[in-house]
Amino acid sequence: MSKSARLAVIGAGPAGLSAATLAAELGLDVVLIDEQASPGGQIYRALAEAPAKRIDLLGDDYRRGRALLRALHTSGAEYWPDTSVWSLDQNRTLGILRAGRAAMLQFEQVIIAGGAMERPVPFPGWTLPGVMNLGAAQILLKSAGVVPAGGTVIAGVGPLLLLVARQYLRAGVAVKAVLEISPRSNMLRAAPHLLRATAGGSYLRRGVKYTADIMRAGVPIHYGVSRLRAHGDRHIESVEFASHGWRGRCDRMLATDSLLVHFGVTPRTSLVCAAGGRLAWDTSLQCWRTQVDQWGNTSVDGIAVAGDAAGIGGAISAEHSGRLAALAAASSLGHITAAERDRLSHADIAWRRKDLRIRPFLNALYRIPPEFLVPDDATIVCRCEEITAGQIRAAVREGHTDPNQVKFLLRCGMGPCQGRQCASSVAHIVSATRQIPAAACAPFRVRPPISPLSIEQLAELSMADE
Amino acid sequence: MTNATAKIFDTVIVGGGLMGSSTALQLALAGQRVVVLEKDHPGRHASGSNAGGLRRLNRHPAEIPLAVAAAEMWRNIAALVDSDCDVKLCGQVRVAESTADLEMLQKRVALVRSLGYEHEQLIDRDQLYRLVPTLAPHCLGALYAAGDGFARPYHTLTAFRRKAESLGVVFHSGHRVQALEQLAAGWRVVTEHGGFTGRTLVNAAGAWADRICALLDEPVPMTVGAPMMMVTERLPHFLDLVVGAASRMLSFKQMQNGTVLIGGAHLAAHDMAHETTAIDFTKLRESARTVRALFPHMKSVRIVRAWAGLEAFMPDRLPVISESARAPGVFHAFGFSAHGFQLAPIIGRILAEHITGRPGPLRLEAFRIERFNTTNAIAESQ
Numbered sequence: 001m002s003k004s005a006r007l008a009v010i011g012a013g014p015a016g017l018s019a020a021t022l023a024a025e026l027g028l029d030v031v032l033i034d035e036q037a038s039p040g041g042q043i044y045r046a047l048a049e050a051p052a053k054r055i056d057l058l059g060d061d062y063r064r065g066r067a068l069l070r071a072l073h074t075s076g077a078e079y080w081p082d083t084s085v086w087s088l089d090q091n092r093t094l095g096i097l098r099a100g101r102a103a104m105l106q107f108e109q110v111i112i113a114g115g116a117m118e119r120p121v122p123f124p125g126w127t128l129p130g131v132m133n134l135g136a137a138q139i140l141l142k143s144a145g146v147v148p149a150g151g152t153v154i155a156g157v158g159p160l161l162l163l164v165a166r167q168y169l170r171a172g173v174a175v176k177a178v179l180e181i182s183p184r185s186n187m188l189r190a191a192p193h194l195l196r197a198t199a200g201g202s203y204l205r206r207g208v209k210y211t212a213d214i215m216r217a218g219v220p221i222h223y224g225v226s227r228l229r230a231h232g233d234r235h236i237e238s239v240e241f242a243s244h245g246w247r248g249r250c251d252r253m254l255a256t257d258s259l260l261v262h263f264g265v266t267p268r269t270s271l272v273c274a275a276g277g278r279l280a281w282d283t284s285l286q287c288w289r290t291q292v293d294q295w296g297n298t299s300v301d302g303i304a305v306a307g308d309a310a311g312i313g314g315a316i317s318a319e320h321s322g323r324l325a326a327l328a329a330a331s332s333l334g335h336i337t338a339a340e341r342d343r344l345s346h347a348d349i350a351w352r353r354k355d356l357r358i359r360p361f362l363n364a365l366y367r368i369p370p371e372f373l374v375p376d377d378a379t380i381v382c383r384c385e386e387i388t389a390g391q392i393r394a395a396v397r398e399g400h401t402d403p404n405q406v407k408f409l410l411r412c413g414m415g416p417c418q419g420r421q422c423a424s425s426v427a428h429i430v431s432a433t434r435q436i437p438a439a440a441c442a443p444f445r446v447r448p449p450i451s452p453l454s455i456e457q458l459a460e461l462s463m464a465d466e
Numbered sequence: 467m468t469n470a471t472a473k474i475f476d477t478v479i480v481g482g483g484l485m486g487s488s489t490a491l492q493l494a495l496a497g498q499r500v501v502v503l504e505k506d507h508p509g510r511h512a513s514g515s516n517a518g519g520l521r522r523l524n525r526h527p528a529e530i531p532l533a534v535a536a537a538e539m540w541r542n543i544a545a546l547v548d549s550d551c552d553v554k555l556c557g558q559v560r561v562a563e564s565t566a567d568l569e570m571l572q573k574r575v576a577l578v579r580s581l582g583y584e585h586e587q588l589i590d591r592d593q594l595y596r597l598v599p600t601l602a603p604h605c606l607g608a609l610y611a612a613g614d615g616f617a618r619p620y621h622t623l624t625a626f627r628r629k630a631e632s633l634g635v636v637f638h639s640g641h642r643v644q645a646l647e648q649l650a651a652g653w654r655v656v657t658e659h660g661g662f663t664g665r666t667l668v669n670a671a672g673a674w675a676d677r678i679c680a681l682l683d684e685p686v687p688m689t690v691g692a693p694m695m696m697v698t699e700r701l702p703h704f705l706d707l708v709v710g711a712a713s714r715m716l717s718f719k720q721m722q723n724g725t726v727l728i729g730g731a732h733l734a735a736h737d738m739a740h741e742t743t744a745i746d747f748t749k750l751r752e753s754a755r756t757v758r759a760l761f762p763h764m765k766s767v768r769i770v771r772a773w774a775g776l777e778a779f780m781p782d783r784l785p786v787i788s789e790s791a792r793a794p795g796v797f798h799a800f801g802f803s804a805h806g807f808q809l810a811p812i813i814g815r816i817l818a819e820h821i822t823g824r825p826g827p828l829r830l831e832a833f834r835i836e837r838f839n840t841t842n843a844i845a846e847s848q
Contacts (some may be wrong), residue, residue, distance in 0.1 A: 089744055104747060161790050257536035276742065373535055400626070401639075405507055408620040411723075416699060418772050452699065452768035461747060 006237075007329050008033060008094055008107040010085050010271065010336035013041020014315045015307025016113030017068040018322030019329075023111075024077035026330040031078040033085060033096065039072060041115055042135065043315045046143040054145055059167075060118055061117035061315070062142075064078035068319070085175065086449035088112075088275040092302050093464065095449065096374050102457040106464050108303050109329040112272055114324060116265035116308035120421045121368065122375045125230025126261070127383055138164050146171045148258040153239050155179035155228055156262035157366040162210035164260070169217050177212065179225040179241055181263075182366050204358075228249070230259050237428055264366055267309045270418060273446035275300050281439035284363040285312060285372065287424045288443050290400075294349070296321055304328060313356050321353035373428040381429070382422040384415020389429055396433040402442050403427055416452060419444040475501045475636075477821060478655045478664035480643055480678055483513035484807065485799045486670035487626040487637075488814025491547070494633035496822050501662050503655060505642035505674070509623040511741075512672050512806075514774030517717050517729040518619045519696055519708060520808045522585050523558045523611040524574065526784060528832035530583055532812050535828060537585075537613060539811035546811065549625035551617045552722060553782050555628070558614035558708040559589070559597065560615060561760070567712035567760040571609045599706050602760050609712070616708055616719055620809060626810075641789050643671075646681045652795055666821050667796045673738075673776040675786075675800030683690045684792040686801070687781050692734040692774035693804045694750055699768045700724035726767070728753055731804050734774035743774040771772045779803045787813060787833035789820065797821060798835055 009020040012034035019134060020032035032039075040047045041164055047055075072079065080098060087095030093106045118133045125131065134154060140146040141164075150402025151174030154161050165175045177247060224244035230236045240253045258392045266287040277298040279288040289311040296304040306325040307318030309339045324345055331341040375381065377390030387410045406412065412426060414421030419426075421442045431438040477493050479486045482504025489501045504510075511559040520540055522533040544550045571588055578586045589610045595601060597610070627637060638659070645656040652665040669678040676688040705720040715730035732749040736742070750772060756798035757764050780786065780801035797820065799813050806813075812828070819826045 087745075087747070096749065276740075349814040398622075398624075399637075402507065405509075408509060408625060414697075414771060416768075416773065447773045449769060449772065452770055454766050454768050455698075455754050455757050456765040458747075458751055458769060459758045461751045461754075463748055 006108040006333060006383065007031070007111065008105075008109070009111045010034075010094075011041065011112060011113035011115055011307070011309070011371070012036065012039035012079070012316065013043060013067060013113060013115045013307060014065070015115070015309070015318035015322035015325075016041070016111070017072050017111060018319040019306050019326040020077040020079075021068070021071045021075040022323045022326040023329060024075035026241070026326070026332055026335050028333060028335055031080060032072070033083045033094075034228050035082070035084045037081050039069055039079065039081070039439075040398060042139065044068070045139055050142065050413075053074065054142070064315075072370065084451050085271060086453050087449045088271050090276045090300050097453065097457065100315045100457065102453055102461045104463050109332060110304070111296070111322070111325045111329060112305045112309055113307045113318070114268040114271055114305075114309040116312060117268050117420065119263040119266045119368070119426065121261070121263040121372050122379050122381050122389070122425055123228050123230075123372065124376075124379050125232065125236065127380055128230050128232050128236045129234065130232065130236035130257050131230050131259045131261065134164055134260040135265070137260050141167065141171070147171055148260070150174075150257050151176055152258040152260050153177050153179065153254055153256045153285075154260045154262075155225065155239070155241070156264075157368065158184045158262065158264050158362070159207055159210070159261050161359065162214060163213050165219065166210050169214065169219070172428055175214070175217075175219045176256055178219060178221045179228065179243075180221065180223050181225045181228065181369065181372060183224050183226075183243070183369050186367050189367060190361050190364035192315060193364055196357045196360070198207065224247050226369070228372075263368055263372070265308065265312055266424065267311060268420075269309065269443075270446050270450045271421060272298055272300075272303065272305055272309070273443065274448050274450055275303055277305075279443050281437075281441075282311060284360065286368055288427075294324070296325035297328060299349070302332070313328065313352070313359065317352050317355045320348040320355070321346045369433075374432045375425070375426070381413035381425045382410070382415065384417050384421070385411045387412040389425075392429045393433050396430055401434060403430055403444055404442060407444055413444045418446065418450060450458075469485045473501075473660060473662045475662065475664040476660050477666040477668060478503065478653065479668040479670055480655065481670035481672055481675070482508035482627070482637055482639065483511070483670065483672050484509075484623050484626065484810040485672075485802075485813050486668065487623060487630055489668055489670060489799065489817045490814075491626055491630040492633045492814040492818030493632070493821060494559045494630055494635050496818050498822070499825075500630070500635045501664070502630075502637045503641040503643060503657060503662060504637065507639045508627050508637060509620050511621050512775040512777040514620045515695070515773055516619050516693070516777075516804075516807050517727060518616045518622070518807055519558070519717060519805070520553065520555065520609070520615045520617060521558050521708070521805070522808070523609060523614055523710070524560055524586075525805070526782060527577065529754060529809070530578070530581060531828055532809055532816075534583065534585065536812040539815075540617070540808070541613070543617075543811070545624040549631040551613065551625050553617040554722065555613050555615040556706045556708065557597070557610060557612045558710065559594065559608040559610050560710045560712055561594065561601065561608045562710055562712050563605055565606065565711070566576060568606050570712055571607070574609060577720045579662065587611075587614065597707055598705065598709060600761060600763055601709070602762055605760075611838070614708065622810075624773075641771050643678065643681070646678070648793070665795060667793075668817060668821075669796065669798045669800060671691040672800060673778050673799065675778050679798070682790060682793045682796060684835065685789055686835065687785065689779045690738060690776055691735060691779050691804065692736040692776050693729065693731040694734045694745060694772060695727060695729045696750065696752070696753065696769050696772040696773045697728070698726040698764070699770055701726060701767060704763075709733050709760070711760065712757070716753070716760070717758065718761070726764070726768070728757055736774070738776075741776065743776065745772050745774065776800070777804050785809075785833055786835050787816065787830050788835040791834075791836045791839065
């Protein structure tokens, strides 16, 4: 392994690809580290190997990634696939696992482009087999062409519901219903942002077109869905929900052995937390994100975050923020002057600003209603340790008043997922129980390794200075 | 709390960890009005993040009487705090991997016997492998204490706190001590949320105890360390006892939920300005190598989490359990040097006995703060 690389970029999605490419073009010694076998991140997953027919199925958004991959190959950046990062400290020492070997390497600059994860939203029955995240299902489609054979119900919020429903319909999968949970009141919240959003590009036109395509195929789309429940003994057998039409509430039940859910995406923050970087509660995203400046610099010297890991902006904005972080790193390392950095960044800053215009509108339109953020007592919140919302409320009432104390007492957040699945739910429950803003809660302290490491791998760990 | 009389107590305890909470509970049982001032939240550091060992095995001779008395209290802990604290008295062993180890353990048994105690015994190879069947085959025997075991630290702390609260003790989180003012009869403890007055002051401030000593003009050669621990994924049950080793740093046990907790007092890096710790993977690697050597079946088991808690260490690795030599009405209980958990119930009782003027039979000479009482001793240790 190279020990001389001065910049490590973690994550080969659009932000990481752009950051590594530009940094290498500026003459930096850069290594791009990614846990996947091929570059592209989640959005352009398995793009390099995908057969032409699957690329046609997935559409233009997917195809866009090809230009990014080509640029990386010609940039001279070193690329380490199949490499997971299990630790990062404030001295920019990175713990990696590659081909089963653990090593610690120190870098002068680190750009984290860890992307986003699907927002975990606990509802009754969400842990039943057959209930799956929509994004994960889409990855199966992208990487292996796998689809739910017996048809599916798609529930949650946002444009991905429509996008995947349309992809499934084109692949011949029976979509039984699309259940959109954002309440009609969100329209009122979103309306003030509409004017700026329409200036933001093609997002809205596509939303309208997808909706029309799905309805034309005869798939019912229910809006303002509440009381979502998955039923079944060992596997999901049906989904129950209430839809709120113009004629009032209507309770429904659909038989299905597959329910795909998606409640938007939230920034992945474990790595920056492990390094001691500060987070900020984002009231519009309803979750934590990394605190960064316009270049992506975090509160830890030499560690930047680019792309969705710093706040949800989508793939195009991620490319711009990756380039901005690369410019800042090149300037910090003395490859370009601050004046050159500023001059080279004008276009990216302008483009990113334009691209982000849609976000206030989308965040307001697809805001998760409190019913879903603060589940009822019987619902499991921490899947690893099987801790319910009721146990968390009881702990708060007994004086364990912040999420870390709740974690100490109940072990929620101490399982193999390290709290990634329950952190924001615990914060929402603590804040609702204490009637304080979620921003007043401290995020879970993150303990390494952030992805599991075996006893043998730790015993054989090689250190940078050995 | 605007009413001044509401802030007058018999005893003000600084530190809401296990020692402070245990002392508060015993004082409340003796009828005192007590307030506990905690700068963060109870159990934020060592008391919430230690390994939870209940161990008389291999203690310093001066600590044995306390550890034995504490063991009596742990056996019946629910009678004291209305919770079993998840205590598991499964036994602890300290294994010998060489004849030199074995000789060391034999001497230990002889020492313990000479002091009049029977709780530690030597077991042979066959007995050891009956107790710990998955242990690597090279071990020769072990020191064994049948009634030792472990408990869950944060649950224990919570049980002590809640019981104390039920008896009227007031706990204040987020109350960092800014100043100590000596009154005609007692002390006023100043925090950013106001002053708290008591006839007696208890310093149970853990890794911050030396700062309280400094406010009392009673410097101590205390240092701070952060022992590291790691925990694995859940495994099928394979181990009942807590396993240590004669010549390695190790504490190894399987918890009730199947996870394996691995300690051994390798120290993390720490930063007292930010009150944070950072795992030192070079040292944690030693822990992993020790585990691999003694439990080879653990090789492919995944480590889920590693952490460290800030603790106070004394140069002689014995705690300070002592009336202040300088400040009347002040009692210290700190510097447990990473083995205080087991002593917590008896420390509370001892301090309460001394504070209420009814000292019991346990001797505290070895733990007096005066033992560091020369400026030279402090200079040397730093």
